[in-house]
Amino acid sequence: MKIIQVSPRFLPNIGGVEHHVASISERMVKSGHDVTVFTLDGDGNLPHLSYENGVEIRRFSYTNLPKLVYTIRQTPSDVLHAHNYHSLIPLISSISAGTKRFFVTSHYHGAGSTKNTDMLLSLYRPFGSWCLSRANSVIAVSNWEKNLLSNEFKIQPTLIPNGIDPSPFQNASPEHRDRPYVLCVGRLEPYKGFQHVIRAMQFLPDHDLIIVGSGNYMLSLVDIATHSDVKNQIVFMNNLSISKLAQMYSGATAHVTLSTHESYGLTIGESLLSGTPCLVRKSGALGDWDEHQGCLSTDETEPKILSNLIIECSSLTPSYTQPTTWDDVVKSLLDLYSNG
Numbered sequence: 484m485k486i487i488q489v490s491p492r493f494l495p496n497i498g499g500v501e502h503h504v505a506s507i508s509e510r511m512v513k514s515g516h517d518v519t520v521f522t523l524d525g526d527g528n529l530p531h532l533s534y535e536n537g538v539e540i541r542r543f544s545y546t547n548l549p550k551l552v553y554t555i556r557q558t559p560s561d562v563l564h565a566h567n568y569h570s571l572i573p574l575i576s577s578i579s580a581g582t583k584r585f586f587v588t589s590h591y592h593g594a595g596s597t598k599n600t601d602m603l604l605s606l607y608r609p610f611g612s613w614c615l616s617r618a619n620s621v622i623a624v625s626n627w628e629k630n631l632l633s634n635e636f637k638i639q640p641t642l643i644p645n646g647i648d649p650s651p652f653q654n655a656s657p658e659h660r661d662r663p664y665v666l667c668v669g670r671l672e673p674y675k676g677f678q679h680v681i682r683a684m685q686f687l688p689d690h691d692l693i694i695v696g697s698g699n700y701m702l703s704l705v706d707i708a709t710h711s712d713v714k715n716q717i718v719f720m721n722n723l724s725i726s727k728l729a730q731m732y733s734g735a736t737a738h739v740t741l742s743t744h745e746s747y748g749l750t751i752g753e754s755l756l757s758g759t760p761c762l763v764r765k766s767g768a769l770g771d772w773d774e775h776q777g778c779l780s781t782d783e784t785e786p787k788i789l790s791n792l793i794i795e796c797s798s799l800t801p802s803y804t805q806p807t808t809w810d811d812v813v814k815s816l817l818d819l820y821s822n823g
Contacts, residue, residue: 484516484517484561484562484817484820485516485517485559485560485561485562486508486511486516486517486518486519486560486561486562486564486820487518487519487520487521487555487558487560487562487563487564487583488504488507488508488518488519488520488521488564488566489520489521489522489555489563489564489565489566489572489575489576490504490520490521490522490566490567490572491522491523491566491567491570491571491572492522492523492524493505493520493522493540493542494535495529497670497696497697498670499590499645499745499747499749500566500567500590502749503566503588503590503624503645504520504566505520505535505538506646506648506809506812507646507809507812507813507816508520508538509535509536509537509538510809510810510813511813511816511817512536512537512538513537514813514817516817518537518538518539519538519539519540519541519558519560520538520539520540520541521541521543521551521554521555522540522541522542522543523542523543523544523545523551523572524542524543524544527544529542530542531543541554548571548575551575551579552575552578552579553579555575555576555579555580556579556580556581560583561583561584561820562583562584562585562586562820563576563579563580563583563584563585563586564585564586564587564588564816564820565577565585565586565587565588566587566588566590567588567589567590568587568589568590568591568611568615569590569591569592569595569600569604573587573589573611573614573615573618574610574611574614576614577613577614577617577618580617584619584820585617585618585619586618586619586620586621586622586819586820587614587615587618587620587621587622588621588622588623588624588643589615589621589622589623589628589632589640589746590624590628590746590747591623591628591631591632591746592628592631592744592745592746592767592768593631593635594744595744597673597674612636615632615636615638616636616638620640620641620819621636621638621640621641622640622641622642622643622816622819623640623641623642623643623746624642624643624644624645624746624747625642625644625645625746625747625748625768625771626642626771627746627767627768627770627771628640628746628747628768629642641819643812643815643816643819644747644807644812645747645749645752645807645812646806646807646808646809646810646811646812646813647749647752647753647756647806647807647808647809648808648809649756649806649808651725651726651728651729652729652732652733652753652756652757653756653757653804655726655729655730655732655733655757656730656733657730657733657734658730658731658733658734658735659734660691660734662689662690662691663689663690663691663736664690664691664692664693664718664734664735664736665680665684665687665690665691665692665693665735665736665737665738665739665793666692666693666695666731666732666735666737666738666739666754666759667680667692667693667694667695667696667738667739667740668694668695668696668728668731668732668738668740668750668753668754669695669696669740669742669750670696670697670698671694671696671697671698671699671700671701671704672698672699672700673700673703674742674743674744675696675700675740675741675742676740676741676742676743676764676784677694677700677704677741678703678704678707679741679784679786679789680692680739680741680789680793681704681707681708681711681713681717682707682711682713682786682789683786683787683789683790683793684708684711684713684716684717684790685711685712685713685786685790686786686787686790686791687716687790687793687794688716690716690736691716691717691718692713692716692717692718693718693719693720693731693735694717694718694719694720695720695721695723695728695731696721697721697722701719704717704719705717711786728753729753729757732753732754732757732759733757733758733759735754735759736759736793736797737759737760737761737762737793737796737797738750738751738754738759738760738761738762739761739762739763739793739796740761740762740763740764740769741762741763741764741784742764742767742769743764743766743767744767745767745768745769746768747768748763748768748769748771748772751763751769751772751778752772752803752806754801755775755777755778755801755803756803756804756806758801759777759801760777760778760779760796760797760798760799760800760801761777761778761779761796761801762778762779762780762781762792762793762796763778763779763780763781764780764781764782765780765781765782766782775801775802775803776799776800776801776802776803777799777800777801777802777803778799778801779792779795779796779799
């Protein structure tokens with residue numbers, strides 16, 4: 484089968500959608516399929532054409548979207564699969580689909596992360612709704628997202644949860660540091676909620692906070708740490724290997740993720756597999772994880788209360804041994820491509 488995956492960004496850019504598209508594409512190639520990823524590269528520092536683990540990657544600039552539309556339309560394929568409703572990619576792909584079987588994994592979380600993006604999302608809604616209505620199937624990665632899509636767009640999505648590769652995380656050797664530490668992992672953006680955890684650290688003077696990720700919000704987080712008088716407790720890391728990240732999970736007393744805009748929450752599954760309990764935001768898709776042993780959920784951000792919840796969370800014992808794997812995801816997708 485000839486398959487085109489279309490993603491707003493791709494590796495080496497870091498993010499949940501990027502990881503998702505790379506994971507399914509590489510495994511589809513291993514299953515004997517021909518996979519090309521079309522993606523946008525805003526800074527132009529990456530090659531226009533490259534190959535990674537058998538996947539052909541074709542990058543286009545944001546200023547040349549007509550060429551992306553034309554190239555998708557002219558490239559022979561059996562399946563066109565677009566990712567991330569919160570970008571123009573599904574709309575561009577639906578315009579480009581022609582007679583190709585068309586699928587969308589929406590990664591939809593219902594609102595923009597700022598007032599401006601929320602307003603743009605409202606203006607985009609008629610186009611986004613049209614795009615989803617054209618798809619052979621719309622795929623949701625969590626029950627929460629599936630219900631949201633059903634209620635807001637009056638469609639019947641197919642549930643295929645995100646996958647996890649258990650091998651790096653199960654039985655990972657814990658990171659050893661001089662002081663116990665709380666862990667946060669993700670892109671450094673305001674909606675991720677790292678600022679709340681930083682403020683809570685003033686009530687956890689015997690702990691450090693390690694934040695793994697990169698992004699434009701880093702300087703603001705440093706300022707918040709300084710004003711909260713906890714700068715010496717905060718450690719920033721990025722570009723970790725999977726094995727090193729697994730060690731960081733395994734050695735943490737708790738992993739905290741309070742993001743307001745998620746459709747699944749891959750880092751929670753990774754942490755639970757590493758044996759580390761998680762404190763997650765109750766509202767939104769992250770709340771789905773509350774059903775798993777070793778997870779505690781809250782919408783609280785007041786520093787003192789949050790610090791108490793982190794301590795409570797650290798006493799939990801995770802039990803998460805049979806997650807959906809990426810091989811499971813690929814099998815479900817290939818069945819859907821053929822029959823959906």
